[in-house]
Amino acid sequence: MIKVxxxxxxxxxxxxxxxxxxxxxxxxKASTVLYFLLFxxxxxxxxxxxxxxxxxxxxxxxxxxxxxLYYLFLSLIAVLFGVFGSVFxxxxxxxxxxxxxxxxxxxxxxxxxxxxxxxxxxLMGLLYSSIVLIPAVVIYFITVPANLENVIGAVLLPxxxxxxxxxxxxxxxxxxxxxxxxxxxxxxxxxxxxxxxFALYYFVYFKASSFIGEFIKNAVIYGESIKEKxxxxxxxxxxxxxxLLSLFAVVTAxxxxxxxxLFVISKSFIKIATSTAxxxxxxYKSKKQHSRTVFGxxxxxxxxxxxxxxxxxxxxxxxxxxxxxxxIFVIIKGAMLREALTEQFAGFEGIIYVGxxxxxxxxxxxxxxxxxxxxxxGKTLWQIRSLPVPTKTxxxxxxxxxxxxxxxxxxxxxxxxxxxxxxxxxxGILTVLLCLTFVLFHALFSLYCGLHKINxxxxxxxxxxxxxxxxxxxxxxxxxxxxxxxxxxFFLGAFLRPWVYMTVILAFLLxxxxxxxxxxxxxxxxxxxxx
Amino acid sequence: MLKIEHLTKSFGEKKxxxxxxxxxxxxxxxxxxxxxxxxxxxxxKSVCGIQSFDGGEITLDGISITADPISFKKQIAYIPDxxxxxxxxxxxxxxxxxxxxxxxxEKEREEKIKKYAGIFELTDDLxxxxxxxSHGMKQKLAIxxxxxxxxxxxIMDEPFVGLDPKASHSLxxxxxxxxxxxxxxxxxxxxxxxxxxxxxxxxxxxxxxxxKSGTMEEVKGDESLETVFLELEAEK
Numbered sequence: 001m002i003k004v005x006x007x008x009x010x011x012x013x014x015x016x017x018x019x020x021x022x023x024x025x026x027x028x029k030a031s032t033v034l035y036f037l038l039f040x041x042x043x044x045x046x047x048x049x050x051x052x053x054x055x056x057x058x059x060x061x062x063x064x065x066x067x068x069l070y071y072l073f074l075s076l077i078a079v080l081f082g083v084f085g086s087v088f089x090x091x092x093x094x095x096x097x098x099x100x101x102x103x104x105x106x107x108x109x110x111x112x113x114x115x116x117x118x119x120x121x122x123l124m125g126l127l128y129s130s131i132v133l134i135p136a137v138v139i140y141f142i143t144v145p146a147n148l149e150n151v152i153g154a155v156l157l158p159x160x161x162x163x164x165x166x167x168x169x170x171x172x173x174x175x176x177x178x179x180x181x182x183x184x185x186x187x188x189x190x191x192x193x194x195x196x197x198f199a200l201y202y203f204v205y206f207k208a209s210s211f212i213g214e215f216i217k218n219a220v221i222y223g224e225s226i227k228e229k230x231x232x233x234x235x236x237x238x239x240x241x242x243x244l245l246s247l248f249a250v251v252t253a254x255x256x257x258x259x260x261x262l263f264v265i266s267k268s269f270i271k272i273a274t275s276t277a278x279x280x281x282x283x284y285k286s287k288k289q290h291s292r293t294v295f296g297x298x299x300x301x302x303x304x305x306x307x308x309x310x311x312x313x314x315x316x317x318x319x320x321x322x323x324x325x326x327x328i329f330v331i332i333k334g335a336m337l338r339e340a341l342t343e344q345f346a347g348f349e350g351i352i353y354v355g356x357x358x359x360x361x362x363x364x365x366x367x368x369x370x371x372x373x374x375x376x377x378g379k380t381l382w383q384i385r386s387l388p389v390p391t392k393t394x395x396x397x398x399x400x401x402x403x404x405x406x407x408x409x410x411x412x413x414x415x416x417x418x419x420x421x422x423x424x425x426x427x428g429i430l431t432v433l434l435c436l437t438f439v440l441f442h443a444l445f446s447l448y449c450g451l452h453k454i455n456x457x458x459x460x461x462x463x464x465x466x467x468x469x470x471x472x473x474x475x476x477x478x479x480x481x482x483x484x485x486x487x488x489x490f491f492l493g494a495f496l497r498p499w500v501y502m503t504v505i506l507a508f509l510l511x512x513x514x515x516x517x518x519x520x521x522x523x524x525x526x527x528x529x530x531x
Numbered sequence: 532m533l534k535i536e537h538l539t540k541s542f543g544e545k546k547x548x549x550x551x552x553x554x555x556x557x558x559x560x561x562x563x564x565x566x567x568x569x570x571x572x573x574x575x576k577s578v579c580g581i582q583s584f585d586g587g588e589i590t591l592d593g594i595s596i597t598a599d600p601i602s603f604k605k606q607i608a609y610i611p612d613x614x615x616x617x618x619x620x621x622x623x624x625x626x627x628x629x630x631x632x633x634x635x636x637e638k639e640r641e642e643k644i645k646k647y648a649g650i651f652e653l654t655d656d657l658x659x660x661x662x663x664x665s666h667g668m669k670q671k672l673a674i675x676x677x678x679x680x681x682x683x684x685x686i687m688d689e690p691f692v693g694l695d696p697k698a699s700h701s702l703x704x705x706x707x708x709x710x711x712x713x714x715x716x717x718x719x720x721x722x723x724x725x726x727x728x729x730x731x732x733x734x735x736x737x738x739x740x741x742x743k744s745g746t747m748e749e750v751k752g753d754e755s756l757e758t759v760f761l762e763l764e765a766e767k
Contacts, residue, residue, distance in 0.1 A: 284657035286645045289627055289637050297631035301617065308619035308660075379615040385581045387632050388604035530583065 001108055005116035043131060051077075052135035057212055061219040062143040068237030069223045070140065073215070075161055075240065078132035082125040082165035083172065084197075090121045090173030094265075095272050110269055114262070118166065121173075125165035126158065133158045149242030156247060157240045160254050167254070167261045174265055177272050190310035195321065294389060298397040305376065306369060306401060312376075315465050319366030323409035326363065327416035334420030341421070350498035351489055353427050356417045357502065358486030360435050364410055365478025369402040370446035371471045374528065375455045375464035381531060391525045395447065399520075402443040410435045423498070430502040434509070441509045442478050444516035449474040451524045454531065532557050532715055533578070533684055538587035540573050547573040548584070549739040555684070555717055555732075558710045562730035563719040564760060570739040571719040572612065575688050578717070579609040591684060605633065608677035612688040612719075614669045622657040622664070622672050626679065633680035640679060647675040650701050666693040674702060678709075685709060687718035691725060703729055727756040735763055 011018075017035045019026055027035070055074060062070050094117050103113050137154045144150065215222065227234045239246040292300065306312050330337065341352045377384065384394055414435040418428040449470040458464050465471065489501055496504075533555040540548040548570040555561045565571050576582040578589055580600045589596045596603045617625060623644070630640040648654040651671040661669065670693045677685055685706075691699050706716050706729065720726050726733055727747065733756070734744035742763055743750055751759045 282658050283655040284623055284648075286641070286654070289630070289641050289644070291627075291635070291637050291640070292631045294632055294634075297628050301620075301628060304624065305617070305619050380617055382576075382581050382609075382611055382615070383617070386579045386604065386609040387629075388601045389632055390601060 002112045002115060005103075005108070005112055006119055008116070010119070043127070047131045048135055051132045052139065054212070055136040055139040058216065059139050059143050060216050061223075062140060064219055066219050066223045067140065067144060067241050068234060069219060069226070070237075071136070071157070071240035072226075072233055072237035074132055074136040075157070075236065078129040078136075078161050079165055079168065081132055082129040082162065083168045084128075090118075090169040091176040093117050093120050094170075094173055094269070095177045104270065110266060114266055114269055118170070118262075121169055122162065122166050125169055126162040129161045129165055130158050133161060147242070149244065151242070152244075153240050153242030153247060156251065160239070160251055163254050163258055167258045170261045170265055174268075174272075188307075191313050194310065194314055198318075295393055295397065298384075298389060298393055299400060302373065302397045302401040305373075306405075309461060309465075311462055311465050312369075312372070316369045316372065316471075317367050317405055319363040320405055320409040322363045322366065323360065323413040326359070327409075327413040330413075330416045330420045338421055348493060350493050350496075350501070351486075352421060353423045353431060353498045354489040354493070354501060355486050356421060357414075357431055357434050358482050360410060360413050360417070361438050361482035361485055362479060363413070364406055364435070364438055364442055365475060365482055367402060367406050368442075368446045368449075368471060368474040368478070369405060370398045370443055371450040371474035372464040372468060373398040373401075373447070374450045374531075375458065375468060375470070376461065377531075378456050378458060378461075378464075381456060385529075385531075391528050392521060395520055395524055395528060398450070399443050399447050402446055403439055406439040406443070407436065410439050426499040427502065430499050430506065434502055434506055437506055437509045437513070441513045441516070442474075444513055444520065445477055446474040447520055447524070448516050449477070451520070451527045454527075456531065532592060533717065534588070534590045535574070535578065536588045536590075538574065538577060538584055538589065540570075540577060540582070540584040546739050548577070548736075551587070551736070551739070551741045553734055553741065553744060555715050557713050557715055559732055560706055560710055560716045560730045561718070562726035562733040563717065563736065564721070564723065564726055564733065564756075565719075565736035566764060569736045571736060572688055573739075574736070575609070575686050575717070575719060579607055579686050580604055581609070606682060607684045607686060608680070608682040610670075610673045610677050610685070610687045610690055612692065614666075614673040616661050616664075616669055616672060618660065618662040621660050622653065625661060625672060626657070626676055629676040630679050635680050643679050644675070647678055647705075650705075651675060651698055667695060667698070670694055671698060674705075678705065681714075683714050685714070685716050685718075687716070689720060690718055691720065691722060723755075723757045723760060727751070735760060737764065 017027070017032050017039075051074075054077075055070075058070055058073060061067075094114070100113075104110075137157065140150075140154065235243075235246040236250055239250040306317070342349060345351050411432060414432045418431055423431065451470075452473075453468060453470045455464055455468060485505055489496075489498075492501060533553075535551060535553040538548050538551040539546065551570070551574060553561075563571050563574070573582065577584045578596070580596050580603065591603050591606055594603045594606070617628075620628065626644055627640070635643070644657075645654075648657060651674070653668065653671050653675065656664070656668060661672065664672065670690070674690070677687075690702060694702065703725075706718075709716060710731075730747055732744070732746050733750050735742050735750070743759075747756070750756070
């Protein structure tokens with residue numbers, strides 16, 4: 001039985017490699033092989049190389065006799081990376097699987113269902129932790145000669161770490177499931193948690209190099225201190241180096257934790273997997289209803305769709321958060337920034353203002369809400385098509401939502417830039433005007449892209465939001481224009497004052513906006529009506 | 532009231548609807564029956580403007596669905612066979628959205644929501660997101676939304692699927708009320724007993740072609756509708 005379930009689970013995990021969900025048909029063999037190669041390349045060369053570089057930068061502490069500290073530090077990163085990568089898939093894989101009801105009504109033991117589900121989680125954790133640990137082991141053996149003991153330790157290291165990742169993912173997945181049953185505004189909480197993760201990620205990323213330098217410089221002090229105050233962590237590090245007693249203790253502890261975790265989860269699995277949210281139902285009481293115009297209703301529909309989906313908000317609206325954060329940063333560090341930039345670009349100050357505008361363009365380009373909005377109609381398209389709403393009104397609502405989400409953060413960011421960098425009045429006014437015009441242009445461009453390569457047959461909203469070609473064009477088109485705006489001034493800056501250059505860009509953006517608007521109002525309407 | 536003249540629609544080589552003509556008058560409950568893939572849904576979707584068609588004309592009191600779709604759609608309501616509603620809205624938000632589109636006054640929508648949500652026992656669930664609704668609840672919500680703006684013609688594709696017996700009974704009564712008030716109902720169904728008891732007129736479609744239509748008596752004579760339907764289906 002377990003073999004059948006494992007086969008089903010593996011088919012599900014690797015479905016994307018064998019089946020094209022956008023076209024709703026099986027991939028060709030060549031396409032499957034290509035996807036596997038691309039995945040291997042991404043994992044081994046890009047991610048692996050990043051952690052290889054990290055391991056290499058830490059390698060001096062191995063020569064100092066602190067190999068255990070080296071392994072401890074990298075194992076900790078592997079655990080964090082593995083848990084971060086698999087905790088949400090544990091929750092959805094275990095408790096939200098669409099076939100839970102189907103399997104539970106078949107003569108299959110709960111343990112077998114859980115084991116097959118956890119295989120996916122384990123593979124995910126193994127993959128993420130191996131990306132950190134394999135380069136770590138390679139760098140270790142470049143520095144230290146191999147012997148039987150340290151080879152055993154190195155071989156068992158990914159196994160113990162991945163099992164620990166499995167236990168921790170299960171525990172966190174269980175907590176997420178329990179919280180989720182009681183949560184009312186899941187979308188906003190998910191977005192908030194994701195934003196905190198992003199902030200932490202960037203904080204750690206920017207601090208990493210100085211931290212590693214500090215760590216290597218004081219490795220002896222840290223090492224001795226950790227060994228003295230947290231002996232258990234010393235044992236963990238030593239186990240990776242092949243100390244057999246430590247290895248036995250660590251493997252036993254990890255297996256014990258896994259056993260207890262699985263026992264606790266299996267006891268509550270059916271209850272959580274089959275229960276619906278226990279959020280207190282607020283029964284509707286008949287009350288006065290408020291009416292809106294047709295356009296107001298259609299715009300509100302787009303807004304509801306956007307705010308109800310964490311995927312939509314995070315993938316197509318994150319630029320708004322970046323703009324606000326950038327504005328605050330620029331205001332706080334204004335004096336220092338102005339001084340540093342003026343010194344760096346002495347005699348060519350215009351590039352500072354044009355560069356700032358290009359950066360704001362860049363952040364606006366990340367908000368491509370209109371691009372997936374046509375495909376997102378999906379199976380509900382019949383509704384808007386059967387209602388007496390002109391197609392122009394529908395498209396206008398998609399356009400305006402993107403403009404509304406962008407307009408306040410971009411003006412805020414542009415104002416902050418003007419206040420902090422203090423350009424002349426003309427350049428200041430043009431900075432704000434250009435950002436507003438780019439908001440309009442990019443919304444039109446996103447909708448233009450969204451009206452091409454439309455996919456209404458998706459089963460997961462992530463497909464139109466993240467994986468559509470139209471979305472790719474909308475984002476990269478905007479990013480390309482941002483880059484071109486900045487780069488072009490490097491060549492033209494010697495001949496044009498910034499406000500002249502900005503006026504030219506403004507004119508171009510307005511002309512292209514008019515052209516895009518005309519396309520959407522004519523051809524775009526026809527495309528939508530023929531869906 | 533509703534005139535379908537020589538309607539033709541093809542998907543590639545296959546003719547889904549072939550030269551179909553029908554007329555539905557005020558006060559009529561018109562049943563539309565046929566085997567799976569006969570062309571019922573394609574016809575209904577063409578009538579309510581969801582699907583374009585290759586030939587023919589569809590008018591409602593002289594207003595053409597192709598020439599003036601907005602005026603046409605203002606007079607009708609459509610309930611599909613599988614009500615994929617906006618999962619991201621709550622029930623009450625959805626009803627208000629539909630009422631806004633049709634310009635239903637605040638007082639009128641309040642009264643109608645109260646009345647129909649009460650009939651279908653959905654009042655307590657209106658604050659819940661549609662994603663939490665069962666198939667039957669979605670079907671009930673779609674029916675309430677269709678009745679909100681007092682349409683003159685209601686088009687329904689398999690409306691009784693997923694409804695509990697009490698809700699089915701209520702829907703049948705509501706259909707009669709619409710016709711008594713001078714409106715009309717055009718619906719497809721596979722439940723021939725329901726069609727036989729409920730409809731004034733019936734049309735049978737086979738492989739895209741209309742093979743029989745008229746009053747219930749004209750179509751079935753002394754036999755049951757099921758017998759007539761099976762005999763017609765058996766003919767080559």
